[in-house]
Amino acid sequence: MVSRRQFLTGMTGAMLTATVAPGFVFGNSLMAGGNAPAAHSLTLEAWTAQVNTAFQVRLASGRVVTLKLVEAYAVYEQETRLEQFILNFQGPPGDVLPEDLYPITNAVLGEHRVRLARSEQDEAVYQSTFCRVR
DSSP, X not given: OOOHHHHHHHHHHHHHHHHHOHHHHHOHHHHTTSSSOBGGGSOHHHHHTTTTOEEXXXXXXXXXXXXXXXXXXXXXXXXXXXXXXXXXXXXXXXXXXXXXXXXXXXXXXXXXXXXXXXXXXOTTEEEEEEEEEO
């Protein structure tokens, strides 16, 4: 029988590995929630290059909604290891997309999973917030 101390010591190593290299432990497709790569691998620069281009959002029902990336901006301009930014997508008005994690596709960036939430200021704008290690 494994003692509590042995179990906790072993789990500490496993948790540290999962924190430092989650793709190694869980696999990239699991981290991304499916076959699409996780969008956290994309930089603000990559998103900014796609401003004013279309993104197709696939809903669970199979329906596809087209959004346009209208803005990509840094939240903090400080030199840190963290890159924090917000993306604003223009879409159809109304409660078409409830806040959730969606697979989105763009001709240049390909398919990624992004959490979208409706903006409080404009019901036709959806936001996605990123905080990633540089």
